[in-house]
Amino acid sequence: xxxxxxxxxxxxxxxxxxxxxxxxxxxxxxxxxxxxxxxxxxxxxxxxxxxxxxxxxxxxxxxxxxxxxxxxxxxxxxxxxxxxxxxxxxxxxxxxxxxxxxxxxxxxxxxx
Amino acid sequence: xxxxxxxxxxxxxxxxxxxxxxxxxxxxxxxxxxxxxxxxxxxxxxxxxxxxxxxxxxxxxxxxxxxxxxxxxxxxxxxxxxxxxxxxxxxxxxxxxxxxxxxxxxxxxxxxxx
Numbered sequence: 598x599x600x601x602x603x604x605x606x607x608x609x610x611x612x613x614x615x616x617x618x619x620x621x622x623x624x625x626x627x628x629x630x631x632x633x634x635x636x637x638x639x640x641x642x643x644x645x646x647x648x649x650x651x652x653x654x655x656x657x658x659x660x661x662x663x664x665x666x667x668x669x670x671x672x673x674x675x676x677x678x679x680x681x682x683x684x685x686x687x688x689x690x691x692x693x694x695x696x697x698x699x700x701x702x703x704x705x706x707x708x709x
Numbered sequence: 710x711x712x713x714x715x716x717x718x719x720x721x722x723x724x725x726x727x728x729x730x731x732x733x734x735x736x737x738x739x740x741x742x743x744x745x746x747x748x749x750x751x752x753x754x755x756x757x758x759x760x761x762x763x764x765x766x767x768x769x770x771x772x773x774x775x776x777x778x779x780x781x782x783x784x785x786x787x788x789x790x791x792x793x794x795x796x797x798x799x800x801x802x803x804x805x806x807x808x809x810x811x812x813x814x815x816x817x818x819x820x821x822x823x
Contacts, residue, residue, distance in 0.1 A: 630810075637718070639799055639813035640753075655810070687752060696741050696760055696803065698811060700752035 600624070603688050603701040611709050616675045618704050620688030627693045629671040631655075631663065633684040634703070640687060646671055678708045711736045711802050713814035721820040728787040730817050732774075732800030735781060740802045741809070742783040744774055747797040747816075756798075759783060770794070795821045 601622040610616050620629065627648050632640040632655075642655030644663040652663050660682060662674045671690075675682055685705050689698040716731040734740060741760045745753040757768025764776040770793075774785045783800060800814040 632813075637815055639713075639815040640801075640811075641813070642810060645810060689753075691809075696809060697743070697755055697758060700745075700754075702752045703750075 601688060601690055601699055601701040603686075603704050605704060606702065607705050609707045609709065610678050612677075612679055614678050616678050616706065618673045618675075618686055618688075618706070620671045620673070620701060622669055622671075622688075622690045622699075622701075624690065624692070624699075625668055626690035626699075627668070628691045628698075629665065630689040630691075630698060631661070631671065631673045632687045632689065633657065633682075634687060635684050643673065643686075675706075680708050682706065683708045711740065711804060711812045713800050713802050713812055715798075715800055715814040715817045717817055718815065719818045719820065721822060722790045723822050724792055725789050728772075728785070728790045728794065728819065730785040730798050730800075730819065732783045732785065732814060733781055734783065734800075734802045736802060736804060738804060739778070740804055742774075742776060743801040743803070743811070744768065744772070744783075744785050745799045745801065747799065749796075753799065756785070790819075790821045792821050792823065795819055 604619045630645045631643040646652045646665045688701040691698045712735045743758045744756040757766045759776045767773045799816045801811045803809045
């Protein structure tokens, strides 16, 4: 039972480069979420998706793009990475009608 | 808009002592409330949740939390700390009437001293 996985787990990139973080879940949950975790801020919602081809902005969407062509995948793309996007990124999912979100192990991104 | 505050970014307790991690929320409607734990270099794991049933909620690893509407609080407690409880703890709130997206508090790092 793989649950929810993220790749890569660690990534170093340079400013201006495009980076894609992958998220895959095996539960067929309708909802998927991307958060970033920064000291003093807890987790902040970047984007979420209620179903395939349905996405919406969260609290901090600027500089990020998402897509959801398949229920199980929810990639997050930084189109032109900036140093302020250095963070730990978590993907989460939940089933329709359920309250609990389940989190992946995170991707630690460093933008130089 | 919802918000969550966690008093104390870092709490230290001795092994065997009471653990008390504070969480206060602001919400215009009765919310759902959650506590998650994050061990180093891992994702978040659900400890317990309140979804409008019993106000005293028991979770995993001996933790419990009490929803107090009059105080808008959802403090997390454990009678006796264990070394393995050292981790980061996050309180989160969701509004069942507005998409149930989470708003997280800033987190509290718990250290357990031998």
